[in-house]
Amino acid sequence: MREVAVIGVGMTKFGELWNTNLRSLFVEAALKALKDAGVDRLDSMYVGCMTSGLFAHQEHLGALMADYLGQKHLPAYRIESACASGGLAFRLGFIEVASGMSDIVLVGGVEKMHTGADVTDALSTASDSEYEAFLGITFPGLYAMIANAYMHKYRIPYKEFREKLAHVAVKNHEHGSKNPNAQFRMKITVDTVLNSTLVADPLRLMDCSPVTDGAACVVLAPVEIAKKLGKPVVKVIGSGAATSAIALAQRDDIAWLDVVEAAAKRAYDMDKITPKDIDLVELHDCFTIAEVCVLEALGFYEPGGAINAAYNGDTYIGGKLPVNTSGGLKAKGHPVGATGVAQIVEIVEQLRGNAGERQVKGAKRGLAQNMGGSGASSVVHILEVE
Amino acid sequence: MLTPRVYTEIPQRYRLEANKCKACGKVFFPPRLVCTCGSQDFEPYRLPTRGKIVTYTVVRTPGFVFKLQKPIVLAIVELEDGTRIMAQVTDLPPVVEDYSEIIKIGAEVELVFRKIFSEQEAGIHVYGYKCRLI
Numbered sequence: 001m002r003e004v005a006v007i008g009v010g011m012t013k014f015g016e017l018w019n020t021n022l023r024s025l026f027v028e029a030a031l032k033a034l035k036d037a038g039v040d041r042l043d044s045m046y047v048g049c050m051t052s053g054l055f056a057h058q059e060h061l062g063a064l065m066a067d068y069l070g071q072k073h074l075p076a077y078r079i080e081s082a083c084a085s086g087g088l089a090f091r092l093g094f095i096e097v098a099s100g101m102s103d104i105v106l107v108g109g110v111e112k113m114h115t116g117a118d119v120t121d122a123l124s125t126a127s128d129s130e131y132e133a134f135l136g137i138t139f140p141g142l143y144a145m146i147a148n149a150y151m152h153k154y155r156i157p158y159k160e161f162r163e164k165l166a167h168v169a170v171k172n173h174e175h176g177s178k179n180p181n182a183q184f185r186m187k188i189t190v191d192t193v194l195n196s197t198l199v200a201d202p203l204r205l206m207d208c209s210p211v212t213d214g215a216a217c218v219v220l221a222p223v224e225i226a227k228k229l230g231k232p233v234v235k236v237i238g239s240g241a242a243t244s245a246i247a248l249a250q251r252d253d254i255a256w257l258d259v260v261e262a263a264a265k266r267a268y269d270m271d272k273i274t275p276k277d278i279d280l281v282e283l284h285d286c287f288t289i290a291e292v293c294v295l296e297a298l299g300f301y302e303p304g305g306a307i308n309a310a311y312n313g314d315t316y317i318g319g320k321l322p323v324n325t326s327g328g329l330k331a332k333g334h335p336v337g338a339t340g341v342a343q344i345v346e347i348v349e350q351l352r353g354n355a356g357e358r359q360v361k362g363a364k365r366g367l368a369q370n371m372g373g374s375g376a377s378s379v380v381h382i383l384e385v386e
Numbered sequence: 387m388l389t390p391r392v393y394t395e396i397p398q399r400y401r402l403e404a405n406k407c408k409a410c411g412k413v414f415f416p417p418r419l420v421c422t423c424g425s426q427d428f429e430p431y432r433l434p435t436r437g438k439i440v441t442y443t444v445v446r447t448p449g450f451v452f453k454l455q456k457p458i459v460l461a462i463v464e465l466e467d468g469t470r471i472m473a474q475v476t477d478l479p480p481v482v483e484d485y486s487e488i489i490k491i492g493a494e495v496e497l498v499f500r501k502i503f504s505e506q507e508a509g510i511h512v513y514g515y516k517c518r519l520i
Contacts, residue, residue, distance in 0.1 A: 120447065120450075121451070130416070131416060132472055135472055135473065135474055135502065136445060136449075136452040136474060136503070137472065138447065140447070141443045141460060144445075145441045145442065145462060148441045148442060148491065149440065152441070197446075198444075198446050199447050200443045200445050201446075247472070249471055
């Protein structure tokens with residue numbers, strides 16, 4: 001297997017982009033990534049997208065995006081794993097370059113969610129449609145069930161639990177305020193979260209990632225090509241993916257994301273990495289409780305311990321393990337199919353030392369964790385700068 | 387029209403038909419064709435109707451199908467045989483100030499037959515199971 005590097009990154013601004021369509025979002029991010037990479041050809045392309053069919057009445061994204069990127073006859077693949085589509089697309093691009101089949105591969109993710117579709121209904125297709133969505137459960141509802149199970153399992157009093165969860169959103173907005181591409185750049189307080197409207201008890205509006213339009217792209221190449229480009233070489237040293245029960249009721253422990261643990265183990269084991277070797281993390285905080293559960297499943301905290309991470313300041317930029325320096329899904333925004341690739345963009349910017357106000361000093365290794373559904377699929381990548 | 391999406395699930399929704407692996411005894415709801423132990427040898431099995439709430443939530447912002455019913459309360463219920471299913475919690479008072487006062491993790495419930503929603507423009511009622519506090 002060849003060593004693989006990320007040689008170019010690019011993303012659109014994330015937000016309510018009413019005047020831009022699906023294809024333009026993708027092409028804008030792709031052109032930025034290609035310019036950053038400085039390459040003049042592509043061997044293949046992956047497009048991560050969850051549900052453009054429901055949101056924008058458009059499928060067949062491989063062909064559409066290759067066509068509008070001006071890449072006639074390019075092999076192009078559309079990858080779907082709900083909100084982990086982008087991360088999974090990145091993994092497949094990595095595998096293609098590592099295998100020697102292709103040298104220069106573009107991996108992008110895109111979602112256009114502001115199109116008039118019922119977003120709650122469209123997203124619910126990532127659950128077990130016949131035995132979950134059928135009953136009226138929503139994604140905030142599924143994660144609210146995880147939150148209640150967590151609170152009960154670790155015997156945390158409601159008021160304390162609620163306040164500590166709010167700190168996750170406060171921290172991610174603090175980080176997002178430093179990111180020019182973030183959907184929400186305002187800082188918030190614990191009171192902002194606790195006074196926001198209830199969405200699914202105990203989760204409130206400010207516990208939830210927003211509805212977002214956006215795209216992100218990266219270019220992958222073998223390390224020997226990356227070394228000729230005169231930029232810091234950011235290598236992919238770990239890649240792991242896993243799946244688990246689609247329905248939340250059928251997980252062994254509702255407060256434990258076994259899928260994240262399984263994907264992370266595969267990524268860590270590729271290069272004998274342990275959580276201690278990681279300098280920063282971009283993870284899938286679709287809801288505040290998800291950040292807590294993911295930190296535990298990745299091995300950074302003991303079970304029941306990560307509820308204190310943001311509250312204690314550990315996960316702020318400058319803390320012992322900065323998490324979601326981009327603002328995370330909460331503040332940067334969550335265009336579902338693009339999120340996994342946007343996480344890679346942030347890690348690469350950080351490892352190159354280009355993250356401006358958000359820069360984590362001396363960052364050598366970053367981990368990106370992307371998740372689909374209520375924890376039915378997950379993808380973990382570890383990147384290292386030479 | 388009652389679409390195939392709905393009517394093919396009637397044995398599960400009307401009669402709680404699960405299946406049980408003949409090799410290892412594991413129960414699946416909905417029924418499966420292959421067990422986690424690898425066996426493909428199953429027998430029909432009907433779920434018990436009593437159980438306890440494992441976790442729950444109150445959905446304040448459902449999708450358009452459930453807009454008129456909001457808020458809706460949903461729970462994951464562990465039935466007497468250990469099988470877990472998700473179900474709406476029904477027969478609650480029309481106005482509830484604080485749901486955590488009346489719904490607790492560990493509370494006993496029983497499954498009941500109820501209308502779930504009305505299908506799209508034709509308005510055909512779609513039925514299934516819900517649970518109520520005992």
